[in-house]
Amino acid sequence: MGSGGEYPASERPQQADVAARAGVSLATVDRVLNRRKGVKERTRQRVLEAARELGFLSETEEARLGNARPLNIVVLLPAGSNPYLRLLGERLRARLERTGADGPALRCFFIESFSAQALAEALRRNAGWADGIAFFAIEHPVVREAAAEVAATGTRLVSIVSDLGSVPGIPHVGLDNRAVGRTAGLLIGRLSGGRAGAVALVAGSRHYRAHSEREAGFLSIQEELFPQMRVHGMREGHDDAAENYRHTLALLDQVPDLVGIYNVGGSSGGITRALREQGRQEVIFIGHGLTQDTRKAVLEGTMDAIFDQDPDTLLDRAVACLNDPATTARPLKLDIYFSENLP
Incomplete structure (x- = not known):
């Protein structure tokens, strides 16, 4: 220079x-x-x-x-086979290519999924360079401790998709997940046409607050409006297509009156594969994330609806919160796609 x-x-x-x-x-x-x-x-x-x-x-x-220095921003996402999270990573890379000299400096790291210790270490490790960190939170004491420690040094934090709960000074950008769960329960109940039977839930992990809140919302509306349907517990597939595939095969074998499945997490491809192989398209299936695999599943009729939060809007809101701490983090709009309204 x-x-x-x-x-x-x-x-x-x-x-x-x-x-x-x-x-x-x-x-x-x-x-x-x-x-x-x-x-x-x-x-x-x-x-x-x-x-x-x-x-x-x-x-x-x-x-x-x-001139005023642009912010250094780090985004921490779980590693793994979740297509929606890979899509978030792709959108971040596209932003890097578009960002000029005066735009924020962005870095994205994929860290070990479902590991609170790995996330806590990543928060501390990146705080030295980053002015702000957006992270997919795991609700765990070691993560809360690391987040509080990093925030105390002046690094701004915002949780995305899944939050830490009510932690002062750390806004959240994502859906109202309890309302999302209730919406899924309402949709399956309506689509079932009054049939009695079982509904199964598949999640990544209850350590993700987003997943546990969706489960709670789903259970609440089933009890209120659809007492003829029982919930057959929730299985954790760790957002892994192979695990979700095995869980679905077991459900189809063990629950003869299975009416519907709600995947509160990601990697729905394993579930649609099992339904397709077993010829069980009559099972109502709702999942999250508009990606190539879920789009195909809806078009072929294996999946009934996709719940989505637009990745670009999610990233825009997260960066806005890191740029200006006074920005109000409002819940994102839930997009629901069927075969007839796919974008």
Whole structure:
């Protein structure tokens, strides 16, 4: 960086010269020139002035670096085979390609799924670089402790899709998941046409608050409006298509009066595969995430409805919350797709 045009190559000023003139460390100069966090505004201006006076930076470069630094934002998502989460990752990569020099610097990391310890470590590890972190939360004491610790250092946090519960100062961007569960229960109850029988739930994990809230909402409306239907417990498939496939085969074998299945998590492909192989398209099936596999399942009639939260809107809201802590995090709109209204 820097033109250094007025000096012979051997005499061009170096970052060490800028540090000496500004009276700061070499590390501080590096942070200023690379627009990293952790430098006071007064110190930043002194470094830029010294760099210009030495000819290390041109006036144009000094002016650009003197502008407000864009935020460094990290997004932490669970690793695994969940197609919706992979879609979120793809949308983030697309944003990286579109972001200009003055836009936020985005990084996305996939961490071990369902591991509270791995998420807590990732929060602490990324807090040094990030001004803000958006993360798919696991409701666990070690995650709450890490989140509180990171927030206390000044790094902004926002949970996405699944939250930590009522943790002060950490907004949540996602659906009203209890209402989502009630909507799923209402839809299955209506589509069943009054049939008596069993309804099964499949989840990623109850450690995801989003999944446990959807379950609670589903149970509440079944008890209120559809007493002829019993809920056959909830199985945890860890958002893995192979596990969901095995769970579904077991349900079809063990529950002869199975009326419907609600997948409160992701990776619905395993469930549709089992229903298709067993010729059980009469079983009502509702799942989450508009992806290539769920679109195909709805079109062929194996899946009845897809509940979706638009990934671009989710990311827009999360970045807005990190940019401006005063932003109100309202629940996202639930999109429900059938074969006749697929976008």
